Amino acid sequence: MIAKRDEFMSLTREIKPGVFWVGAIDWDRRLFDALIPLPEGTSYNSYLIRGSERTALIDAVDESKIDVLLDNLRSMNILTIDYIIAQHAEQDHSGGLKKLLEAYPSARVLGSPKCLDLLVQFDLVSKDRVQEVKDGEKIALGERSLQFIHAPWVHWPDTIFTYLAEDRILFTCDFLGSHLAMSDLFAVDEPEVYRMAKRYYAEIMMPFRVSINRHLTRIRDMTVEIIAPSHGPLYDRPGFILDAYAEWASDRVKNQVVLVYVSMHGSTRIMADHFVDALISRGVEVKRFDLTNYDVGELAESLVDAATVIIGTPTILAGAHPLALYAAILANALRPKTRYASIIGSFGWGGKMLEQITEALPNLKLQFLDPVVARGLPKEADLRSLDRLADEVATMHRNIGIIKTH
Ligand SMILES: Cc1cc2nc3c(=O)[nH]c(=O)nc-3n(C[C@H](O)[C@H](O)[C@H](O)COP(=O)(O)O)c2cc1C
Ligand SMILES: [Fe+2]
Ligand SMILES: [Fe+2]
Known part of the structure; x- marks a missing residue:
């Protein structure tokens, strides 16, 4: 008998109790932005947080992988989502929003004013379903809450980070990420992740060194145990990637x-x-x-x-x-x-x-x-x-x- 789609298409992983990786690994993608080669593929990380009262999803996935995300959510028996946090409007994270919003008709889309404006302009969400979040604003999910940090210009004007204080997890969307499809959830092979994160920094983040340094300072002041970007593996040793970014974004040059x-x-x-x-x-x-x-x-x-x-x-x-x-x-x-x-x-x-x-x-x-x-x-x-x-x-x-x- 041939397996049904939802029997073989779900991979979800628990990061901490009630916090799950539910995204999609794109092993085969070889080109991004019609410009950047992806020798190691990429991933679109999407995160589900089940609070005692409300459920939130952080970032959707590329349109090509929306069925993977929906199957993952179905496999977990997720019947309602209250909040979809759109940290960034670029289509690799928001392309699947339309289908996601059809599947979860009571969900509202939260984001920075700039992000919501772009999502509406891109025709990915209707105006009546969006809700702006301010810098520092918190929303309660029950026993825990999400706090939003406006972090423009890494690499679009719309980006926000999301902080889950109770679990000390910082979600950073493209910032600190890597185009790297791999089975490890966390950056275990640090030399490999370093190489791919540096490449990603160079291609996507390098023009924004001033904003990057500002955001790094802000993150250093927070208590963070896990950094969860929306591409590539997560970091359970945040100092590894924060130190690397600090070096790359500094004014120091090498004898090269x-x-x-x-x-x-x-x-x-x-x-x-x-x-x-x-x-x-x-x-x-x-x-x-x-x-x-x-x-x-x-x-x-x-x-x-x-x-x-x-x-x-x-x-x-x-x-x-x-x-x-x-x-x-x-x-x-x-x-x-x-x-x-x-x-x-x-x-x-x-x-x-x-x-x-x-x-x-x-x-x-x-x-x-x-x-x-x-x-x-x-x-x-x-x-x-x-x-x-x-x-x-x-x-x-x-x-x-x-x-x-x-
Ligand atoms: C299609 C073509 C167009 C050229 N146009 C110019 C030109 O406008 N001005 C010029 O000084 N030399 C021009 N050259 C000559 C080259 O600059 C010259 O042969 C040079 O030594 C080639 O260097 P290369 O061997 O590193 O290609 C042209 C050569 C080719 C093949
Ligand atoms: Fe992006
Ligand atoms: Fe991205």
């Missing part, structure tokens, strides 16, 4: 150069190779990306700590190569704390390559070092110029104390 380059006929590649060796021999770490074949998430992650970015590009049709320009636009949008930058490349007869790249990076507070541009294949003098640029990078790194050895 991110070199992105593209080359049509090999000239810029020869320059890139020479430059990489010149940096290594001066004690500078290098991460090198061939822009015709790279992972956007890895590039973003490498930008989290690097002191310096170098863009390598030939001149094509009077400007920079589109792949180099794309990398510059991406870096500009992600706003890493990079301090120094330069450009290397090759040209035939002239154009505005240097201007295009420089002008694509207005958001970064960069000190530009003199570029090195060869005509056609690099000659001996061009290689010496690359050595000089490597000297200058090493000097800059030494001046700010990030090269430890001479």
Whole structure:
């Protein structure tokens, strides 16, 4: 006999008595925001809290996984939900709301005014079913209560965190999360979770370092035993992820150069190779990306700590190569704390390559070092110029104390 859907589709896990993970693991998803590769899939975490008088659900799931959430709730025999807390309106958490609200017709949707406005605009919920929550406001579920903390700009203007004080659990939605499908409920394999959380930080959170630092300070003042984000595993050692975020979002940079380059006929590649060796021999770490074949998430992650970015590009049709320009636009949008930058490349007869790249990076507070541009294949003098640029990078790194050895 073939199993019925609700016999094989439910996975719920108890975090503490009456507090359950009821979300969906998306093992197969490989792309997010039509931009970010998901090498390890992701999860949409949804949490059910059964109070003595009322039941609340924190965050829904992506529309593609709403049946998993509904089956999970059915398997627990949940007949009514009083409050659905929408911590963030992005569709990976709210896409399933419409169906959820049909299944639970007496549920009200709670969120920040901004979040509720977006949900109504996205046509995911009707105006008569929403209820705004203020910063610091509490709602009682009986013997315990939920407190809401407005936490805008991690990464949308609408985000709230939810604090279950009696159990010392903080629900943080995207903040502190990771795109990581795994069977562990908690971050047991910390090196693996660290890597994926850093990648997630780089792709989603990095542009918002000022808000992040503010929210981190606020969380440090609370008593938190468990951090429960809406993607990836939970943390029963909150210091692990809070310390990691504090480091990533700080102004401290590392002795690293991110070199992105593209080359049509090999000239810029020869320059890139020479430059990489010149940096290594001066004690500078290098991460090198061939822009015709790279992972956007890895590039973003490498930008989290690097002191310096170098863009390598030939001149094509009077400007920079589109792949180099794309990398510059991406870096500009992600706003890493990079301090120094330069450009290397090759040209035939002239154009505005240097201007295009420089002008694509207005958001970064960069000190530009003199570029090195060869005509056609690099000659001996061009290689010496690359050595000089490597000297200058090493000097800059030494001046700010990030090269430890001479
Ligand atoms: C499609 C194409 C368009 C080009 N357009 C320009 C240009 O507008 N200005 C220029 O100075 N060189 C131009 N060049 C010449 C290249 O910049 C030059 O060959 C350079 O050495 C290529 O570097 P690479 O080997 O790293 O690709 C063009 C080359 C190609 C293939
Ligand atoms: Fe989001
Ligand atoms: Fe999300």
